[in-house]
C-alpha cells in the first residue's frame with residue numbers, strides 16, 4: 026500500500042473509533058488507544074485534517090531553552106554519546122522540555138529539509154495537544170517511556186515515523202525533559218524497535234543522575250547499588266544528605282526506596298522524610314566514615330524496607346574536596362593560580378607544581394600550544410610569589426626585530442651605537458631587577474644573544490652595550506614556547522646549555538580542547554569580557570554547547586576573540602549559537618524556520634543551497650543577492666518559494 030492509501034486507511038480507523046466502532050482498533054496497544062481517545066475527546070483533534078509539523082519561532086525556542094538551561098549543559102555529553110550510537114542507524118535525537126518543544130537536536134545535515142518537514146527538528150512542538158499521539162507528547166502525559174511506531178501516531182502526517190521517548194525527572198520527581206530518538210523510515214513491525222526503548226531509557230537515567238549530581242554537588246551524596254562492583258561506576262541509587270543524616274533529595278531509584286520505607290512506616294506528619302539512618306540500618310558516623318574506614322570506599326548497608334543488602338559509597342561535596350583532604354600534599358591555595366583551572370587533571374598537576382615553585386628561585390619553562398595561557402600562568406606565578414611587589418617584564422622574542430633585540434634586552438650606554446638614544450637606555454633585563462623576566466618564544470632569540478642571556482642567568486649580571494663593567498641583577502627568568510624544545514635544540518636553534526639553565530622546572534599547559542574544565546574557562550573568559558566592557562550579556566545553553574564542542578586550534582585566545590565578537594555584534598543581551606563566529610560552529614544546527622509546503626517542482630537541492638547561503642550570510646539578503654548575482658527581490662521570491670523565513674521574522 027502506498028503512503029497516501031495508508032493515511033486514508035489510518036484516518037478511517039480513527040473516525041470509526043470516534044463513532045464508537047471498534048473495527049481494526051483492537052490490535053492497538055491500550056496506551057495508544059487511550060491517547061487517541063484523549064486526542065479526539067479532550068483535545069478535539071480532527072483525524073481527517075492532518076496538520077503539518079509545527080516549529081516554534083526563534084524567540085519562543087530561546088524562552089523554552091532558558092527554562093532548562095542547566096539541564097541542557099549537563100545533558101550535552103549524554104546527548105552526544107547517544108547520538109554517536111544511533112546516527113549510523115538513521116535515527117535523529119531530540120531533547121524536549123516538559124512542554125514538548127525540542128530544545129536540543131542532533132541529526133544528519135544532508136536530511137535537513139526532510140527532517141524539518143517531519144518535525145524532527147530544533148524547535149519542533151511535540152505536545153500531544155497539538156501533534157496528537159506521539160512518543161514525546163504521550164510520554165509527557167503518562168510520565169513513562171514509550172515507543173510510538175508508525176500508524177500508532179494519531180496524526181496521519183506522522184505515520185511513517187518511528188519515535189521512542191523516555192522522561193527525565195528532576196530530584197523532586199517532576200518530569201523536566203524528554204529524551205527522544207526517531208527515524209523517518211523503519212521496518213513495519215513494532216518489534217524492530219525493541220532495542221530502542223532500553224537504550225533511550227538508559228541514557229535518560231544517566232542524564233537524570235548527572236543532573237542530580239550537578240544540583241547537589243555541594244552536598245554529601247550516598248551512592249548505592251546491590252552489585253558491589255557497580256557502585257563506583259554506575260550505582261543506581263543517589264541520596265543527598267546533610268551531615269546529620271537528614272535526607273535532602275534522591276534520584277528516581279532513591280525515591281522508590283524512600284516511598285517503600287514510608288509505606289511501611291508511614292510519616293507522622295506531612296512533608297516528613299526519613300533520615301538516612303532510618304532508611305538503612307547504619308549509624309550516621311558509619312556513613313560519614315565510609316571513605317576512611319574501608320579500602321575500596323564501600324560499605325555494606327541493609328535497607329530496613331525489604332531487608333535488602335546494598336553496597337554504598339559516599340561522595341563528598343565538591344567544594345570541600347578541592348581545598349580539603351583529597352589534595353593533602355598541595356601547599357596552601359594561591360588565589361592567582363587557583364583561578365586558572367577547576368577540574369582538569371593536567372591542570373591540577375601544573376598548578377600543584379606551580380604552587381610549590383612560587384617562592385623558589387628555580388627558572389621555569391612553560392610550554393603549550395599558542396594561546397593556551399603561558400603568559401597568564403607566568404604572571405600568576407610572579408604574582409603569587411615573594412617577587413610580587415617587583416616588576417613583571419614580558420618580552421616576546423618573536424615580536425622584536427632581530428636587530429633590536431640586543432639593545433632592547435641588554436640596554437646600552439650613551440653613544441654606544443649610532444642611532445641610539447643620546448642618554449642611553451636601561452634594557453628590559455635591568456628593568457626586571459627585583460622581579461620576573463618573562464621571555465616568550467625563547468626559540469626565536471638569535472644564537473649570539475642566547476650566549477649573553479646564559480651569562481645573565483648564570484652570573485646574575487647584565488652587560489649593557491658599550492659598558493665596561495657588568496651590572497648585578499636579581500631576577501627570576503620564566504621562558505615559554507609553543508615549539509618542541511628538544512627539536513629546537515637538536516636543530517641547533519637553541520643552545521643546549523641555555524636549555525638546561527631555563528628548564529629548572531617544566532610546566533606543560535594542555536590545549537583547550539583537551540581540558541575537562543572547558544566550561545569553567547568559557548565562563549570565566551566570558552564573565553571577564555562582560556565586566557571589562559561593562560555590558561550585560563548572557564551565554565545561552567546552545568552557544569555554550571557549541572563552544573564546548575569546538576576544537577579551538579587557537580585555544581583560549583581564539584575563544585576570547587570569539588566571545589568578544591559575539592558580545593560586539595549581538596542584538597540584545599542573549600548570546601546564542603547564531604551569534605558566534607561562523608568558524609567555531611562546526612556542525613551547528615540550522616536555525617528553526619517555519620516550513621511552508623514547498624511546491625513539488627522546487628528541487629530540494631536548490632532550497633538547501635539557498636538555506637546554506639542565507640545562514641552563512643546571517644540572513645543578510647543583500648549579501649546573498651550579491652553572491653548569487655541576482656537582485657534582492659529575486660532572493661526574497663526564492664525564499665518564499667522554498668518557505669524560508671528569516672528567524673527574526675517568525676511569529
Ligand SMILES: Nc1ncnc2c1ncn2[C@@H]1O[C@H](COP(=O)(O)OP(=O)(O)OP(=O)(O)O)[C@@H](O)[C@H]1O
Nearest residue numbers: 365394395396397398399400401507550581582585
Ligand atoms: N585562564 C584564563 N582565563 C582567562 N583568560 C585567559 C586564561 N588563559 C589565557 N587567557 C587569555 O587568553 C589569551 C592568550 O593567553 P596568553 O597570551 O597567556 O597565551 P600564550 O600561550 O602565552 O600565547 P602565545 O603562545 O601566543 O604567546 C590572553 O588574552 C589571555 O588573557
